[in-house]
Amino acid sequence: MSWIMRSLVRNAQLYPQRAALVAEDATLTYSVLVRRVASAAAEMQRCGVLDGEITAIALRRGTPQIIAALAAMWLGSPFAIVDLDEAPERRRAQVRASLATRLVVEQGADAAYAAEGVPTLRISTSGDTGPGPELAWPDDDDVAYVVFTSGTTGVPKSVAVPHRALGNYSRFLSSVLDQVRPAGAPLSCASVTSFATDLGHTAIFPALVSGDTVHLVDKPTMMDPLAFGSYMRAHSVDVLKSTASHMSAHLDHGARDVLPRTLMIFGGEPLSWDLVDQVAQNGTCRVLNHYGPSETTIGVLTYPVDPRRQEHRSSAHVPLGKPIDGVSVEVVGEELRAVPPGETGELLVWGECVALGYLGARDATRARFVALPSWLRSSGGGAQPVVAYRTGDTVRRLASGDIEFLGRNDRQVKINGQRIELGEVEAALRRCPDVRNAVVVHHSGTGLSAFVVPADPASPPDTKSLRSRLREELSVSAIPRVITVLDHIPLTLSGKLDATKLALVGDRASSVIPIRRGVN
Structure with missing residues (x-):
């Protein structure tokens, strides 16, 4: 069996009554969690889920989503989480890209994926029928999970992550948790990012293999500074991983309680020294900067931040640090x-x-x-x-x-911790019938800006309609804040995109290129 599952089963024996998962829908002890995972695995096996074949999971955030993923791992089936907050077409594209042979869905959701040709199944994640099927024994190089990244062609890319890599990362962060854990006491770790991205894996796997408690904070709570602060305080959360922009927005609202008691891990985007100072002024937790593309499994570089030290303060951002073990x-x-x-x-x-x-x-x-x-x-x-x-x-x-x-x-680029391919946004715009060409640029201060050339110069597209179409295909972070309609895309003499002229157009310098319409 994988080291992850072996550790989870061991913790159910060592800490049967300790809370493993805390969510809006339920609180599960380690013994209950393992029994439900085993029961779900048995049900999935009866439905045809096989060792080595990928299982896509399209369930709402909460304990059922985690149970289904762990049940797939129990059977040796790699899991691929489809985020239900994504646009419908994006979700269907992820199912196609996952190469899944089975898709776990909620009651009544079959029709949404009927055209993908992947058999859907519904399982009970509240069952408790005993030990379940025999645990699989995957090789280190077998796939543990599939995670999606943005693709330049507009099609999601599916990253296949092996058990070796997931185990290596989980061991590393487990050792970090051991360093900050009070003697003999479990830590309370909050998960505030989607399990569909590996940013969200930080608070799941390392905590469960360490015998700690994972809090699956629901989206309305995590997005509201006051509600999130109240949750963190009420549950005495020790460890939190978040993007810099998410935490900065909460602190800017004066919500001091959003900081964990012990360890604040930042990842997904550059960390500023100003935010480090904000954390130091409002809390007493340690800060760890964390870096790693999905293709290198969650995190590979870490930098323990000491706000009292002046080393590296001249750098634009906090350093990414040094590589983890392995x-x-x-x-x-x-x-x-x-x-x-x-x-x-x-x-x-x-x-x-x-x-x-x-x-x-x-x-x-x-x-x-x-x-x-x-x-x-x-x-x-x-x-x-x-x-x-x-x-x-x-x-x-x-x-x-x-x-x-x-x-x-x-x-x-990364926006709100999510990797966005500008080419993917451009491809989605070009698929709009009233758009002939499109270019998307990123500005660190204002986000994405799109420039489109109409298919019919006499009938320029309505930018509000364009945004509505984009919302059907792209994640919220990939929707341009500004869409400007141009007569043509400016090029340099060498035929390359003239970024300087585009920047001037974005600043409403209409004398540079004729602008038909620009809407914020």
Whole structure:
């Protein structure tokens, strides 16, 4: 059986009456959780879920979603969480991209996925029928779960993460929790991000293998500063992982209680020193900056922040830090060549953390998952072929050895902790019948701005209608805040996008390019 499931079963024996999951729908002890997972696994097995075949899960946030995922792991079936907060077409695209052979849905939801050709099934997550089927024994390189990232073609990419990588990360964060845990006492860990993204995995797997309590905070509560602060205080939450923008918005509203008692983990986007100072002024928790693309399993670099130290304060953001156990990183230049310390380059990651690639996307996998250069293998990579992941992040190594994030070297951005491919938003706009061409740009202060050329110059599209169409396909974070209709997209003499002119257009400099309509 996987180390994750073995640890969960062990904790049910050691701490049977300890709360494992706390959610709006139920509170489950470790013994009850394992019995329900076993029961759900038996039911899924009867419905045809097989070892090694992927199971997609389209359930609301809460204990049923977690039970279904763990039940799939019990059977050796990788799970893929479909986020019900996403647009309907986006959800269906995720089901297709997952290559799932079964789809767990809620009562009455079958019709929403009927066209995908994947058999749907409904299971009880409140059953308690005994030990359940025999636990699967997956290999380290077998897929544990599938997580979706944005794709440049408008189609989600499915990252296949092996048990080896999930176990390596969970062991690391479990050791971090051990360092801050009061002697013999469980920690209270809050999960405030979707389980469909691996940002949300931080508070789930490491806490459950450590015998701690996971609080699945519902979306209305987590988005309301006062309600979230009340929840954190009432449940004495010790550990929280959040994006910087989420926490900053709460603190800006004066909601001091939103901070955990012991450990605040930031991830998903750059962390500013101003926010670090806000946390220090409003709470006593430690701060850990955390970095890791989905393709390298949740997190690979960490930086323990001490607000009293002035080291690295001159950097634009808090450093990403150093690699966790089992992970190696290097800053490389063109053709993966070495760059001197302090020089900028792309972050290359390898080790126990690297995913197996993108399901059904060989070219995309080959572009990002590459052979480790010989000069790195000879310095400790070993003689066997090693796969490394090209992050696309521009970084530099500081004198302390910590990695500093400088930006992206492609057209992928992070908004509210979610990775957005600008090309995906452009593709969705071009699918609108009244749009001939589209370009999307990202501004750190204002978010996404879209520029569209109408299919019929005499009948420009209504930007409110465009937004409505985008909401049917894209996540909320991917909807441009401003859509401007242009006669043409400006190009440089070399035929490339003229970003300077677009910036002027965005500032309403109508003398540069004729603007038909711009609506905020």
